Amino acid sequence: MSTTATPPPKKVNRLGLEILNYKGSKTTLCAGCGHNAISERIVECFYELGVELHKVAKFSGIGCSSKSPAYFLGMSHGFNGVHGRMPAIATGAILANRQLMGLGVTGDGDTASIGIGQFMHLVRRNLPMIYVIEDNGVYGLTKGQFSATADLGSTLKTGTANDLPPFDCCALALKWGATFVARSFSGDKKQLQAILKAAIAHQGLSVIDVISPCVTFNDHEGSTKSYSYIKDHEEALHELDFVPYFEDIAVEIPEGEAMDVRMHDGSHLRIRKLHRDYDPTQRLSALVALEEAEAKGEVLTGVFYVNTAKPTFIEMLNMVEEPLATLQEIRVRPPKAVLDEIMEELR
Secondary structure, eight states, X not given: OOOOOOOOOOOOOTTSOOGGGGBOSOOOSOTTOHHHHHHHHHHHHHHHTTOOGGXXXXXXXXXXXXXXXXXXOXXXXXXXXXXXXXXXXXXHHHHHOTTSEEEEEEEHHHHHTTTHHHHHHHHHHTOSEEEEEEEOSEEGGGTOEEOTTOOTXXXXXXXXXXXXXXXXXHHHHHHHTOXXXXXXXXXXXXXXXXXXXXXXXOSSEEEEEEEOOOXXXXXXXXOSXXXXXXXXXXXXSEEEEEEOXXXXXXXXXXXXXXXXXXXXXXXXXXXXXXXXXXXXTOHHHHHHHHHHHHHHTOEEEEEEEEOSXXXXXXXXXXXXXXXXXXXXXXXXXXXXXXXXXXXXXXX
């Protein structure tokens, strides 16, 4: 009689894939870097929602944050662009194949400094993609200088104080057109998971600013983006849950205690209010909440704004459903009669 124990069945998602399939290479970032925690949340969320890996395209620019896509979804497509130019590459790829889910991972330097112009045009177009900003307030790859999101009065390890006001990437995204805007903290696993899952279900530009402390250059007393500072000053706007479309969403919620925002694929972002009456579908309320938090010295986290009605850039351009590369020549090359007509109009 055999005494060999039967190994437990491997845990798989609805596609039959293990979580190992959603991981990438071993990280080369500093031990304790907040970016690694974000990569772990991305792996968990894409695995739990059963996203098909070959339908995901990862984009990044230059910086510590832009190394992160190597550490998750190793079986997906990926493109590492030059500093600050990731939005242009993502726009071209998603327009060429609207069936891809775009996932951009960038940093505060890559987005708010050299890339601010590209970021703003991405926002105004409402390109359907997930745009994660790993925000630590410094240029971690070039020895820790202040970035454009560093708070006024914060200090470097050398004691040098920042004398310039910061860009708030969430406020910029809210003002100019993103349809899903949120902020989280890399150390808040539950909140970040719910936000990422909602962003995956959203059809439109999802901007997620994640405070991600740099343990090497910006985790000291005097930094406003250190682990201790964020833990002491984080103010959660609400409690978040995400219910995927393939799970039962029929639950009883007492009136006035929570609200559901239905996402495009039928999933629900469930928002439980904590200490304030806040409606994430009102853009002006989101801007006011950010201003009030800044005046109090708080780091406000949560989902600030969701708009599921605004058309995406692809819809505005009236793009066909098929990837452009697969279209037959007869559909993409105008006949001679049309070209002659155009030339006649130019005379």
